Amino acid sequence: MRPTDPLIDGPEAELDVAELQRRIASRWPHRSDVSVVEVLKFPRGVSRETWFIDVAWADGTRRLTLRRDLPGGANIPTTLQFEYDVYRLLQDSDVPVAGVLWFDEEPLDGRPYYLRELVEGSWEIPHFMDPDPRYDELRIECSKEHMRKLALVHTCDWEALGFGRILPVPPSPERAPLTALDRIEAMLAEFQIEAFPEATEALEVLRETAPSHVPRISLLKGTNGIGEEVWRDGRIVAMSDWELAYLGDPASDFAHIQRLKPKVHDADGRLVWSLEHAIEYYEEISGIPVDMERVRYYQRFDAFETLLYTHNSAVPLANRTDLLVRRGWSSTEVLYFARRRLAETAGIL
Numbered sequence: 284m285r286p287t288d289p290l291i292d293g294p295e296a297e298l299d300v301a302e303l304q305r306r307i308a309s310r311w312p313h314r315s316d317v318s319v320v321e322v323l324k325f326p327r328g329v330s331r332e333t334w335f336i337d338v339a340w341a342d343g344t345r346r347l348t349l350r351r352d353l354p355g356g357a358n359i360p361t362t363l364q365f366e367y368d369v370y371r372l373l374q375d376s377d378v379p380v381a382g383v384l385w386f387d388e389e390p391l392d393g394r395p396y397y398l399r400e401l402v403e404g405s406w407e408i409p410h411f412m413d414p415d416p417r418y419d420e421l422r423i424e425c426s427k428e429h430m431r432k433l434a435l436v437h438t439c440d441w442e443a444l445g446f447g448r449i450l451p452v453p454p455s456p457e458r459a460p461l462t463a464l465d466r467i468e469a470m471l472a473e474f475q476i477e478a479f480p481e482a483t484e485a486l487e488v489l490r491e492t493a494p495s496h497v498p499r500i501s502l503l504k505g506t507n508g509i510g511e512e513v514w515r516d517g518r519i520v521a522m523s524d525w526e527l528a529y530l531g532d533p534a535s536d537f538a539h540i541q542r543l544k545p546k547v548h549d550a551d552g553r554l555v556w557s558l559e560h561a562i563e564y565y566e567e568i569s570g571i572p573v574d575m576e577r578v579r580y581y582q583r584f585d586a587f588e589t590l591l592y593t594h595n596s597a598v599p600l601a602n603r604t605d606l607l608v609r610r611g612w613s614s615t616e617v618l619y620f621a622r623r624r625l626a627e628t629a630g631i632l
Contacts (some may be wrong), residue, residue, distance in 0.1 A: 284380060286537065287490055292360070293335045297392055298322060298324075298334060298349075298391075298392060299391060299392050302391060302430075303319060303336070303349075303391060304319040304338075305315065306361065306387065306391070307338060307398075309534050310384075310613060311340075314340040314341070314343075315340060316340050316341045316343045317338060317339075317340045318338070318339055318340070319336060319337070319338055320337050320338070320339045320344075321335075321336075321337035322334060322335070322336055322337075323335045323603040324620070326475075327406070327510070327613070328524075329354055329358050329596075329609050329613055330357055330358045330359040330524075330526055330592070331350055331351065331353060331357050331358075331359070331363070331366075331526075332349075332350070332351050332352070332353060333348060333349070333350055334348070334350075334351075335347075335348060336348070336349055336398070336401075338467055338492075342433065345400075346400070346401035346403075347384070347398050347399065347400060348398070348399050348400070348401045349396055349397075349398055349402055349562045350363065350366065350367075350396060350397055350399070351363065351391070351394045351395065351396035351397075351608075352394055352395075353599075353605060353607060354393075354394075354604075354605045354607070355599030355602075355604045355605020355607070355610075356383055356595075356598075356599060356605070357405075357526070357595075358592055358595060358596040358609075358610065358613055359362050359526045359527065359592050359595070360471075360473070360474065360558070360591060360592060360595040361469050361526050361527070363386075363396075363397065364386060364395075365449060365526070365616060366526045367383060367386045367527055368449050369446075369449075369517055369525040369528050370383045370399060370448075370525065371383050371452070372444045372445050372446060372449070373444065374441075374443055375444065376427045376435075376437050376439045376440075377439065378432070378435050378436050378439055378606060379402070379435075379460075379519065379520055379521050379522055379524055380521055380522055380523075380525075380565040381399040381400045381513075381521050382399060382400040383397065383398075383399045383400075383522070384397075384398040384399060385397065385398060388483040398496070402513050402520055402521040402585060403515060403520075404513040404514050404515035404520050404521065405513070405514055405515070406509065406510050406511070406512070406523075407509070407511065407514070407541045408421075408425055408509060411545075412542070415481075416550075417546070419534065419547045421517070422545040422547055422556070423545070423547055423555075423556045423599030424517060425517060425543065426543055426544065426545060426556065426561050427512075427561070427564055428512035428517065428518055429507070429508065429512075429519065429540070429543045429561075430561050430568065431568060432512070432519045432522060432535055432560075432565050433507065433565060434565055434568050434569035434571075435532075435538075435567075436502055436504050436522065437501040437503075437533040437569060437571055438501070438569055438570075438571070439502055440499075440501040441500075441501065441530060441629065442467040445501075446502055446530060447530075447617075450528070450529055450530050451465075451466050451502050451530065452500070452528070452530055453530060453531060456497040456498060456499055456500050456532070457495050457496075457497055459497050459500055459530070459531040459532045460489075460493035460494060460497070460531065460532060461490060461493055461581070461583070462530075462531065463529060463531045463532075463535070463584070464486065464489055464490060464523065464584075464587075466529065467587055467588060467591055468486065470591060471543070471590075471591055471594070474516075474594075474595055474598050475594065476594075476597070477594075479590065479594075479622065479625070481622055481625045481626040481629050481631055482587065482590055482622070482625050484625075484626075484629035484630075484631065485586070485587065485625040485626070485629040487618065487629075487631055488585065488628055488630070489501075489580075489583065489584060489587065489628065492580065493580070494532070494577045494580055496574065496577075497531075497532045497534075497577070498501065498531075498533070498571055498572050499530065499533065499571060500529060501530070501531070501571070502528065502531045503528060503529050503530065503531050503532075503533070503535050503536050503538070504522065504525070504527075504528060504536050505520075505524075505525065505526070505527025505528050505529065505536075505539060506524055506527055506539050506541065507536055507539055507540055507541065507543075507626075508534040508539075508540040508542055508543040508544075509541050509542040509543055510530070510541055510542075511523060511541060512524075526593055527539075527588065527592075531571075532577060532581070533573060534572050534573045534574070534577035534578050534580075534581055535581040535584070537562060537573060537578045538578050538579075538580075538581035538582040538584065538585050539581075539585060540558075543564075544557070544558040544561060558578075562575075562578075583624070583628045585624075586622075586625045586628065587621075587625065589617065589618075589620075589621035589624075590618065590621040590622065592613075592623060593613045593614050593618035594614065594618060595614040596609075596610045597613075597618070598613030600614060
């Protein structure tokens with residue numbers, strides 16, 4: 284069985300459906316006549332592959348999501364096991380995430396994978412990007428919904444949930460930014476294949492200017508916003524894309540929001556909603572103070588994180604083990620802009 288999406292082509296489009304069906308059936312021996320009836324590859328995303336799997340049996344159906352690395356490994360330099368573990372640890376929390384089923388280390392088509400429940404919804408919000416003022420209230424309400432869900436992430440008991448076993452724990456809130464920098468520097472050293480002098484200089488600036496007034500250590504989402512969560516009827520029904528999660532300063536997540544920080548003006552031209560308004564709302568419901576100075580710091584920090592995953596995507600190209608176009612785009616154009624931002628932080632540009 285082949286996916287029906289016309290955007291799929293090349294070796295990454297292969298999925299051994301018969302073998303996948305056998306494995307699912309072996310995990311659910313109480314179900315009779317388990318069969319995979321539809322497979323569709325989700326065309327978005329640059330870090331890993333996402334497949335939607337419809338499974339049927341004698342008296343029911345189930346919709347699943349399969350995640351696995353690209354043929355030459357993930358663009359993101361965190362493991363598939365780590366991504367699965369984040370979902371697994373969040374199962375008993377108030378943070379809405381898809382239910383995970385199992386991680387299979389036995390390769391399927393040469394790659395490990397894991398399965399989770401498919402949460403019905405969309406990564407898009409209808410009319411959110413439409414500049415028509417009649418959608419201004421929609422933009423504000425969606426921004427508030429995002430703040431409510433970030434507050435759940437930041438206030439969850441990450442220690443009781445077990446995140447200290449899979450993530451570096453800052454020794455104190457004040458040390459959280461430096462712990463995050465140490466983690467990224469160590470990860471880059473594991474695969475770096477060329478020098479980045481602007482990154483070395485920017486790293487020193489980021490260490491010297493790291494905020495010291497951090498109110499708490501929280502679980503952080505990493506990339507968040509439109510394209511990173513599952514929406515239905517104006518609500519986030521599942522937080523997704525956890526591969527850049529870490530423990531640190533809650534202000535960091537406000538530097539990684541994708542598009543969900545609209546500026547809204549009323550009929551008289553007064554600014555009635557912005558990132559600053561969203562943060563005020565977040566502070567009211569979470570009790571966690573976030574100042575724009577810290578947010579701006581992590582906006583500079585973000586360029587270092589971008590360099591990390593864009594350079595990682597270049598390694599299979601350099602080794603000629605995986606020549607996907609998405610790797611070429613990520614490791615050239617996106618990397619270029621990350622390096623420019625690092626050069627600005629270092630005072631080179």
